[in-house]
Amino acid sequence: MALLLRNVRCVVSCDGHDNVYEKVDIFIRDGVIEAIGKDLDVGAEKVINCTELLCYPGLVNTHHHFYQLFSRNLPDTQGLRLFDWLTVLYDVWKRLDPEAVYLSTKCALALLMKSGCTTAFDHHYVFPGESSLSLLEAQFAAAEELGARFCASRGSMDLSKKDGGLPPDSVVQTIERIMNDSMAAVETFHDPSPGSMRQVALAPCSPFSASRELYSETAKLARSLGVRLHTHLCETREEEYYTQTAFKMRPLEYMQSMDFVGDDVWFAHGVWFNDEELRVLRDTGTGISHCPTSNMKLASGTARIPDMLQLGVPLSLGVDGSASNDGSDMIAEMRQAYLLSRLVYGNHAPDAYDWLKIATLGGAKALGRDDIGSIEIGKRADLFLIDKRRLDIVGAAYSPKTMLAAVGLSDSVDYTIVNGEITVEEGRLKHENERHLFEQCHRKIKQYLDVE
Numbered sequence: 001m002a003l004l005l006r007n008v009r010c011v012v013s014c015d016g017h018d019n020v021y022e023k024v025d026i027f028i029r030d031g032v033i034e035a036i037g038k039d040l041d042v043g044a045e046k047v048i049n050c051t052e053l054l055c056y057p058g059l060v061n062t063h064h065h066f067y068q069l070f071s072r073n074l075p076d077t078q079g080l081r082l083f084d085w086l087t088v089l090y091d092v093w094k095r096l097d098p099e100a101v102y103l104s105t106k107c108a109l110a111l112l113m114k115s116g117c118t119t120a121f122d123h124h125y126v127f128p129g130e131s132s133l134s135l136l137e138a139q140f141a142a143a144e145e146l147g148a149r150f151c152a153s154r155g156s157m158d159l160s161k162k163d164g165g166l167p168p169d170s171v172v173q174t175i176e177r178i179m180n181d182s183m184a185a186v187e188t189f190h191d192p193s194p195g196s197m198r199q200v201a202l203a204p205c206s207p208f209s210a211s212r213e214l215y216s217e218t219a220k221l222a223r224s225l226g227v228r229l230h231t232h233l234c235e236t237r238e239e240e241y242y243t244q245t246a247f248k249m250r251p252l253e254y255m256q257s258m259d260f261v262g263d264d265v266w267f268a269h270g271v272w273f274n275d276e277e278l279r280v281l282r283d284t285g286t287g288i289s290h291c292p293t294s295n296m297k298l299a300s301g302t303a304r305i306p307d308m309l310q311l312g313v314p315l316s317l318g319v320d321g322s323a324s325n326d327g328s329d330m331i332a333e334m335r336q337a338y339l340l341s342r343l344v345y346g347n348h349a350p351d352a353y354d355w356l357k358i359a360t361l362g363g364a365k366a367l368g369r370d371d372i373g374s375i376e377i378g379k380r381a382d383l384f385l386i387d388k389r390r391l392d393i394v395g396a397a398y399s400p401k402t403m404l405a406a407v408g409l410s411d412s413v414d415y416t417i418v419n420g421e422i423t424v425e426e427g428r429l430k431h432e433n434e435r436h437l438f439e440q441c442h443r444k445i446k447q448y449l450d451v452e
């Protein structure tokens with residue numbers, strides 16, 4: 001299958017030279033960008049006239065919890081900070097089943113794709129009862145139906161209320177069960193080949209819901225299987241107090257003691273690191289997924305973004321769970337990141353184009369991918385297009401590099417293309433009837449939340 005983007009008004013490539021191309025064609029064959037240039041003499045099954053379109057690399061979301069889409073904006077969770085917020089919500093989440101996971105995954109991925117996201121990682125760690133592979137199977141099915149590039153996690157928790165943890169007993173599992181399921185998940189779903197559409201990472205939830213043994217065993221297993229590691233870390237002051245009280249160590253020191261750092265590891269949040277710890281992240285190549293909206297909503301704090309960038313700590317962007325963001329919009333997240341860091345760090349903050357690179361190349365690196373993240377010959381064709389004749393960007397499209405983070409977009413992108421396939425066309429999902437998906441979700445949410 002060949003696709004030709006004819007005469008693209010502007011291509012912000014985010015490549016190593018920060019190339020911006022004007023009025024060029026992009027030729028895509030079998031999912032790969034084969035040529036970029038003026039007036040390409042090529043034939044293609046599908047041609048899109050891009051004379052008025054701006055083109056960007058697909059955004060990469062490196063932290064989310066799709067299942068939380070069905071527990072957004074609940075009255076009992078408003079005004080709470082992380083630990084109390086989790087305690088209320090675990091009583092809802094323990095009712096998760098494959099249908100709720102399938103539909104919430106599909107809906108979250110749909111919203112992400114409509115905001116230019118082409119690759120998403122989902123940190124799923126709630127596996128009630130016996131449902132383990134069936135939940136991941138539901139997620140991969142939803143991603144495949146939409147055409148999204150997807151990295152799932154076999155997340156885990158083994159500390160419940162009876163151990164002094166926050167989750168109810170019914171959503172935690174034994175380490176033996178988690179290890180067996182993790183091996184099966186990688187064997188069943190993980191494709192390490194270039195251009196892969198489906199991968200798996202291993203991801204204990206957090207230091208207060210996963211034990212020392214679970215972290216250590218997971219790190220060993222991931223390395224033996226060649227998959228990446230992820231967890232929440234340094235999200236709140238309360239977590240810091242918890243590890244210092246329970247283990248006499250600060251959170252990162254605790255992770256180091258379990259060999260849960262390295263260039264195959266990325267942490268969500270990373271708000272409360274001191275200077276020395278930032279250098280450890282840099283020296284070990286451990287990445288951070290910055291989640292500004294969630295950090296603001298749960299009053300967790302502000303990550304030290306300029307210090308991380310100056311040191312060279314690998315940085316990416318995540319919208320975090322749908323219940324601590326109340327949205328799944330990567331362009332909005334870029335803008336939040338831009339504005340929050342401007343507020344806190346003034347002229348030391350990254351500029352709007354830096355945030356685009358963090359949300360594209362930075363995300364690809366966090367997921368261990370060198371085949372996506374920029375528009376370059378030889379890379380997979382993951383990109384999105386925006387018609388510059390839209391009211392929401394009137395007067396703003398003269399600087400396409402900075403437009404998304406500085407100005408944002410109030411509606412869906414016009415096209416999203418993943419692996420050379422169109423997944424969003426003229427602002428609508430190509431492979432899904434959006435009203436039908438809404439009706440399915442609405443029916444399920446009523447049952448899941450037990451509301452009328």
Ligand SMILES: [Zn+2]
Pocket residue numbers: 063064065123232268320321
């Ligand atoms: Zn999270």
